[in-house]
Amino acid sequence: MSLSTNEMNRSADEKTLEAEFQRRIDNEEKIEPKDWMPQAYRKNLIRQISQHAHSEVIGMQPEGNWITRAPSLHRKAVLLAKVQDEAGHGLYLYSAAETLGISREELIDALHTGAAKYASIFNYPSLSWADMGAIGWLVDGAAIVNQVSLQRTSYGPYARGMVRICKEESFHQRQGYHILMTLMEGDERQRKMAQDSVNRFWWPSLMMFGPHDSDSQHSGQSMTWKIKRQSNDELRQKFVDQSVEQAEAIGLTLPDPDLRWNEDRGHYDFGEIDWEEFYSVIAGNGHCNRDRVAHHRRAHDEGAWVREALDAYESKRSAARTA
């Protein structure tokens, strides 16, 4: 098999471009939408950013579930504000993904067909009011650890989106913690409710950081391209370390008998995650997988008339302008 001169030139050009691209990244320069980038970098980013966007949007469901049953008007206003923020985060991230040349319709379609994933934590049900506390404290807490790290990701629009999101996240974790703190100051039943919620959400929160570095299929290349800046295990460790003291401060117990301070490492040791559960939930067998996507699909379909009306209105207006 022989390459034509044209093809040889093209692959030589590609090599030069790729070297320049990697040089930028090694130099801590951001990649911007109109820069040349390897196809695989683009694809990898679309996968990661859209998965992140879908997580923000699907993540509204477990919390939306409790808006009408918040225990006070104040808590209801707070929860509404938080869920509204998450919708905004979805928008920032979809827009960042769109700078890579994919349309919103394609992204939403991939969510509906299951081709795109979202954080598996949102396939767990929210069973009690205390879950609004545990989700804010642990789920947003874990997301923040990840997002703080992603503020330094190599793709400019993604990094800038992360900076905006992190600013808004600061109240999410604290309002969740505040819910648990208040319950822990309450009576026996309230303390039990808080502890039960933490028992259910602790392990899935640790799973949010993904597989161990040794088993992570996207990690190596993502680190070289600086799409990811810290490994799954590093980020998970950071989250565990910060959570222990926070749990102790309000009398909550993290449900892990192996959790203890390791003087040599300067970190907490913790037990092994149930990876079978992790992969099973990702594969679609969590409590709420089908519900979450079906709900999104329904909302999307039921909103179709709004998009059509906007379209019709715009055509009418532009017809009037040219008339």
Next chain:
Amino acid sequence: MSQSNMKLYEVFVRGRRGLDHKHVGSLHAEDAEQALEYARDVYTRRGEGISIWVVNSSDICASQESDCDSFYDPLDDKPYRHATHYQLPDKVNNM
């Protein structure tokens, strides 16, 4: 020289990779291409940036400060949107 055929353009400059484009001013030009060149000459003489956007001023849709009350309100009565609203134990107050 009459500027009657010229359009007003708003100029945005990205100072460095990774930063947002920032509004730096405006200028008149015949078309977008010319506006880019003028912007280069006028706004980036001292290494101010690495990328320029020019946008037709008439394409910018802006809210007015005088509309704030009806447009954004209520804002100040939602202190719970801020992290500082939540008093936590001292030990964990840097959350």
